[in-house]
Each structure stands twice: as C-alpha cells, then as structure tokens.
Amino acid sequence: MLVTVKGPPGAKVMIVGEAPGEHEERVGEPFVGRNGDLLSRMLVQSDITRQSCLLTNVVRRRPPGGNIKYYFENAAKTVPNELMKQELGILASDIRRLKPNMIIALGRTALWALTGQTKISECRGYIYNSTLVPGIKVLPTYHPGAINDSWEMLFPAIMDIRKAVANSNTPNILADTRCLRASPSKREFIDYLDYCKTKPIVAVDIETASPGSHIDIFGIGVSADDAMAFTFLRGRKPTQSDVRAELDLWMRIADVMNNVTSVMHNGMYDATVLMHNNGIACRGYTEDTMVMTHCCWPETPRSLAFLSSVCLNVPAWKHLQMDMPAWYNANDVANTFGCYEVMRDEVIEGGHSNTYREEMEQVEITDYLQLRGIKVDKERQQLLIKESKEKAEIAYAELVKAIGKPINLNSPKQVAQLLYGELGLPPQYQRRKSTKDKRTVTTDKKALARLLLATKNPILQLIMDFKKADKLIQFVDIQLSETGRVHTSYNITGATMSRQNTKAVVVDDDDNYQSFGRWSSSKSIILPYGSGNLQNIPGEARKMYIPDGDNTVFVQADYKQAEAVAVSYIINDNNLKRMFQQSYGKSNDYCTELGLDVHKMTACLLFGIPVTEVTKAQRKVGKLVRHANSYSAGPKVIADQLGIKLAEAKRFQENYHNRIPQLKLWYKEVQRELGEGRTLTNLLGRKHKFLKRWGDELFRSAYSFVPQSTVGDMLNKALVRYYKEFNHIAPIALQLHDAMYVVCKNTPEDIRETKYNMYTCMAIPITYKGETFCIDVDFKVGPTWGEMEEQELGD
DNA sequence: GATTTTACGTA
C-alpha cells in the first residue's frame, strides 16, 4: 500500500522520514507505531502538535526487508535508481504544492533527498536551503528509529525540533548579517586588538598546525556577531616577512590575553599552546564554554558545533575548515561568544556556578602538568623492554612448536580459529545486551582463563603469557622527549580525540563522549611523547617512571576506602560509620589489630561471626560481595570470581541486603529523585542530569554517581589547594582519580612535611544531612612510581 | 583510506 503525505494544507512544518515501516504500510499512514509514538512525544516537548504538521516519507512504499538500499544504485546510497528518482519527483511536487515553511528531515535518507548532504550527525541542528526545492528551509535531525536505538540522540533531536518550529515563523532563509572578518590587514588587526582592550570580555580561538602545534591563525571577537581572524602562517609560510613586525603583533596579543577577560572553547589547549610556543600567559582566561557545557549537560557532546547547534541560530560552518580556515576560525570565535552568553545563564539557572568555578580553577594545573611531564629512567626502560620482549618471544616460540605453525596472536580471528576450530575447545561467547542479539565468540582474557581452568591445555597458558608480555611492551617501548620525559594531556571535561587515523586532530572537535566527572588523560598533541594515557599504566611499567632532580622520591597520597566511606554516610549505615570514625587517623597496624576493616565488617555480617574470627578467605568473600554490590553486579560475577555455585552467590547477596537494608532503601530514593528531574547532586554540590533511557542501566550509573564523583571532586579540590600553597616546595607530578603524586626531596624531614601538606589539603570536611565527616588519607613513598611503600602520616 | 570491532591497562 502506498503511504502518502498526511496533514493539514497550509501547515508551516513538514516532517519527512525515510520510508514506511511494516505498520505504516498496513495502516497507510506515515509515522505510526513505535517510531511514530516517539516522534509524537518529541513534538509535544517542542510545543507543536503532530496534527498541525505535514507528515511524509522520501519514498511511499516500503522497500523489501525495510532496507533503503533497494532505492539506490550503490552501497554508499548516494546514486538513486529510477524508482528513487520517481519518488524524489513526487516529494518535490508535494512540497511545491503544500508550500511548508520549514521541513524537518528525519535521518540520513531525508537529509540526502532534501539537501544532498549525507552526514546526519554533522548536519543536524543547522538550517539548509533545500536542493530538492530551492528556497525551502530544511532542518535535519535524527530519525526516531535511530533514537530508539541510541537514546543519547533524544536531547539534541528535541532541541532541533524546537529550533525548526521557532524558525518556521520567519519568511525566508535569514541573511547572515554578522561582521566576521577573515582577511584583515595588519593595521586593521592592531586596531581591533586595541578595540578589544576596551571590552569587558572577548572570545578567542586559535588554529594550529601539526606537528609542533604552531599557531597559524589567531581569532578574537567582541560579540556573537563581531569577530576577526588573523593568519600568521599559510601552510608553512609566515605571512609576516618582518620578524619584528610579527613579534610586535604577538606582544599586543599577549597584552590582551593578560589584561582582558577571555572566553574560549576548550581553552585548556589554546592556553597551553600559547604558553608553550609563544610564551604568552593567558591570565584573563577565566571562562570556558566547554567547561560550562560539561557542568550543565555532562552527557551531551561538547564540540563547539554541537553546542552552537543547540544554543544559537547560525549557519553551519564546520565544513569550511579546510578551504577557508580563517573564515572558519572567525566563525568559531563568534559562536564561542554566542554560546558563552547562553551558557552563562544556563550555569546560573541550573545551580552550577560553584562546580563551574571549581573546574576553572583546575585549568592552570592541567596546563602545568602537561608541560612539565614525567621523567623516565632510560636504563630501566631499556631493561623492561628487553625483559618483556624476551618473555613474549619465549612464549611465542613454544607456542609455535606446540601447534606447528606461526600465528598472529593479536588477531582475535586467528586465535578463535585455533582454539575453537583446530583445538576443538568449547566456544566462549561475548555477553550480549539482549538474548535476541547474535552470539559472537571471544578469545579475551576471561575466556582464556575459563578454558584453562576447564581443560588445563598448556597452549592457553602460553597464549596468556605472550599477551601479557606483549601488552607490557606497548607501555614501556615508548618514545621519550629530548629531555627524557613523557607528557600527557589531562582533560577536566574529558575532551579527547577518539579517531586514531585522523592526522590533523582538532582537540575541541570531538563528539561521542560521556563524562563521569573525573579527569581523563590522553596523548598530548603539543608534546606527543609517551603512551598517552597516564592513568592506565600497569604496575610493572611504572617502575621506569622516576621523580626528577637529585635525591628525590615520589610521595603518593590517596583517599582510603573513599567510596565506601561516602556510601556509609549517604545510606546512614551506622555500623560502618562508627568503624570509619574509630579508624580515622589511626595507623594501619592499629586498624588491623582491632579489625577496623570494611571487608572484615562485611564478612562479619555475611557469616554472623565476631570480627576477630574472620579468616582471610572470609574477608575475601566480604570484599567481593561488597564490591559486586556497590556496582550492582549480579550473583554470576560473584560465583565466577569465587569459584562457587550460583545459588551460593545468590545467598551471599541476599544475606548482604538483609543485613544492610538501608542500601535498597537508598536505591529507591535514587530512583525517586531521578523520576523528579533526572538530576542527582553529589556531596559537594555537583549536579548530574541523566539522559539515558529509563531502566536498570540508568539506575546503575546513577547509584555510582554520588560516591564516585564526590571522591573525584574532593581530590581535585585538594589538588587546587596544594598547587596554590605547596607546589613550589614539592611539585605535583600525577593525578590518578583518587590519588595525587608529588616529587619531594628524599629526607625524612622533607617527606614528613610534604605528607602533612598533602594531608592538610586533602582533609576536606563533608557535611551530609547534618553530619560532618572526613575521608582518611593513606601515604606511599618510593624512588620510582612502581616501587612505593606505605608510610604513616607521622613516620 | 576510513570506520568499526576486539582487546586490555588503570581507577
């Protein structure tokens, strides 16, 4: 059955999907069924009713199997076949006849049909002139079908529909009346910099060329529609032939960056480059639109293109990056300013001011840590490389001897063929999201361990040995800087480059990221030495990292049982609270003697015995059950890890909940809070709006949010305090989520003083429901990062 | 050549 356009003639908004589904075809109406229901809900949230819109699809008939490829000549779906051409003609005549003011294109096919564009994630949220019927506005967004699969697309899609509705009242495609200058003369640029000095705040953005992160374009603007981009390098060639003239420009830029408040989008990168390459300190840089977005909407993408699509009504510009870089940069600047004006209010109204200020205070530390880097002991490095290569080679040689042929053990395909094909071992499968998904085999570590346990086949041990050594090589066989250091970029908001093959990476241009409120660590673009992420170095590889300077040591301070303490107060577990109070500030020996240990306490509850009688094995059970529970893992995890029956694991878990009924009450409370505004607040006032689909996955991440982010925020707060007060005495070297490392002179006096300084900064009292508590701090000291020993505060 | 999948290290 043909499904044709439906809706009132004279409607301002037309909504175009891809093709009718099974249900639509049966009923003969577009957008009925699951996707139609979602569309209706989205429209309601955008203050427009479904009845007031024209609804249709690009094609009127459902393709076989629902696969739109049927209508195309090529797999890339860019060349239409005769059938599609016919359908496009009918769609065009429908549009001309009904004259909608605005077309919402849902999904890739509608986008392509109406504008010729193909990348929905890049085009969505921006208004295009239709190529199918020129003069008609098109605003693309995600198809409800895609949103039903990937729920994170819902928020932008609703924002897009709102924008489309708002723009359906304007007569034509709006002219761009902004004043953006991409090729000013030197004189004009100098005048503009002077003009900037009279303004309370300016927006700034730089473009850089890799390698070396040399600044080729500097852009600055005074409002959302007034910006200028000055080109310093065209390709590799300087635009200023006179070196002194160029230096004069940089001095003037430095003057502005020092004395005028500035806003940037991910200025952590820009500020670090300006400091590293040009010696310019950005003292005025106190506002950042990416940090604002992180505080307000921690689960949305944070690229400027996304933010602008949601906050502003400007034309798309990201596609101009290659061909018109200066024009692109001027747009970046103006749109950063525009987003700043919107987000400034959003920060205040959403109650994020405090969180935002605290995150901005961390900016200077991340700049500092990136440029400082960590020293590597080259001899130790060579030794580790040699050892791990030998281990890998030995394991590989024995394996080849055993199976009689070479194999690439890094190829999951070849390993699977070996294990499940030639050796005929029982296939191990990946866990599926739903039982409807197809089963795929896996050869990962867990699978190998399970197979080894079951079959005792020595080949499995060899594969595991090889993989372990081979993985370690990745961490130790790394390139060092000329001064023998590695560098990392700490990301407060978690901005990162996720595309490994992209050469010219733009660091503030990444989507697809969800932040959990902790810093992340990734490869520094400015100083690309080391394995990149410094937060996942294995213990063995840590042995080559050393403190710089003669006769120095690392001092580590980390929060002790931090999340367990937080949870005990949140759920009001009096037993545990009392235990933490008794052990606070006491030595580890003292705590062990009196059984002041959270896992022993858990074992007490599970086995119903006094704390002094808990055996090591029982403590292990206690630890695991608590652990599994705090991450809402199931009994299967416990059963697997302890090697016990599923029923027994279930009993443990039930027992646990019976003994601590507060936990389930708290779960209920969390769910209630989520239901009210989808927002939770941690113990330091950070709010997190959860956008996931309603269900267990959402609940699980919500349960862990409060304790996890509280501890992360505390550590970062302590880091800021320490940096301000004590960094000149013993400088910070590393941040590891709930631990900080500093470099200290190796004398008992210096170490003791440093420990006290760290403790002073980390002892942050938390008040929750009228009770105040602190989280205790543990210390370790050592000559390398991998060889550190526990010390007491007073030692 | 670009994108997706698989695997694995830390907290």
Next chain:
DNA sequence: CGTACGTAAAATCT
C-alpha cells in the same frame, strides 16, 4: 547485565 577512560591492532566497509 560492572563502569569509566584511552590506545592499538585487526577486521571490515567503501
């Protein structure tokens, strides 16, 4: 139904 992150190599798609 453990989760969060970043990186590398292989597999797959165009």
